[in-house]
Amino acid sequence: MSEGRSGRQGSASLHIAVVLLVAAAGAVETVSFLGLDHVFAGVMTSNLALLGMAAGRGEAVDVTAALLALAGFGVGALIVAWCTRGQTTPMIHWHRRVMLFLYAEAALLAVGALVWGSAGGAPGGTLRDVMQFGAGLAMGTQSAAMVAAGRAAAPTTYLTGTLATHIAKGVSTGRPGVWVPLRFVGLVAGAATSAVLLEEAPPWAALPPVVLILCAIGSASVPLVARRPGSAARRG
Template sequence: MLIKPTQGRTLRLAVVLLVAASGGVEATSFLGLGHVFAGVMTSNLALLGMAAGRGEPLDITAALLALGGFGAGTALVAWYTRASVTSAMHWPRRVLVVLAAEAVLLAAGALVWGLTGGRPGEALRNILQCGAALAMGAQSAAMVAAGKAAAPTTYLTGTLAAYIVQGIGTGSPGLWVPLRFAALVAGAALCAVMLDGARPWALLPSVVFVMCALAVACLSDTRSLSSAGYSS
């Protein structure tokens, strides 16, 4: 079977778009909801400990909602994708279904956020916080299910450490990882700016990024299927 090099690059673009989406969700979650992160559970555990130590029940609630939502999203997708067959050149169909569901979930959150002018009441804010974390948990689990054809999109601390170690060890670290870092910063910056200047629309960029990533991944899947008819 002849595999086209552009298929791998296409999936890398999809990963970069998902990283940008997670950056936007993190910015909106931290700045606009409960001052916790939707996809970075290490930080949320630390925030939970600090809130508990200072006796701040509202902050404890926000951290628990984020942790619970992320855990639920991860568990559901792990169960759904457990029988998926991974490939180095395309994502399993169930991974694509998960990304489509994530886009719908984020779109529903963006609609609620927009209808409230970006200032939801406490009950809606809690629901949105849990929903954002659920979406990030689902995305994280989907990337695990995608195997070597994907990479982490919601937490990049380990990626940064590995990049530094491997870069020093090999002398040729490449641009793939820095592109993900740049996408995270850009997505977060864009949504932070929109929270100040166009608050009701602040969740929309993340929805668009996920939909674009899904479209790119589907394109790569189509190319993979069309290449299967060729022999090396």
């Protein structure tokens, strides 16, 4: 019974971690869109559409920000995919390499928050471009890390497919579940938090994603701690 209970607790901890990562992504998107150059750091569909619209209109539109976000996202996803290829993806916890890349993402965003704060919440010129690339890099890292985590995780930077799947499964089974709606709540809450800070305290607007990712790492670490030798004996 204790193993079953610990398994349920581990599953809930991973669900909570996913919600927190979604909230972090929402906060990053807010800073990227409202605070940088009106492009998204993790929603590449929108950035590709922006490039298409610029090409279709035949106007001299600056697409540097969209290209930087795309490049950063691609680099982050490529690095994680390369380093996690061939690993197993257990259902009960996230692989240590996945956790390592989440730590790397938190560190990257922490540096970005420090730079953002030092610039008074209004970086300009080359610094702005570097931060746009860095935001895309962070979101690409997070997205690929969740892919590497397999069925023990879920998408955290794009939720269109998640919404469609949730509606379809809810209609077909009559049991839609609670965790997917909580991801949507997390996305809105994370975005709203950074939006408020952009208005009221701009230098602090880039900090919420760092805090949220660290909290997600803490929650995702619960199953790993429970698996350590002697943990069952201590619970007993």
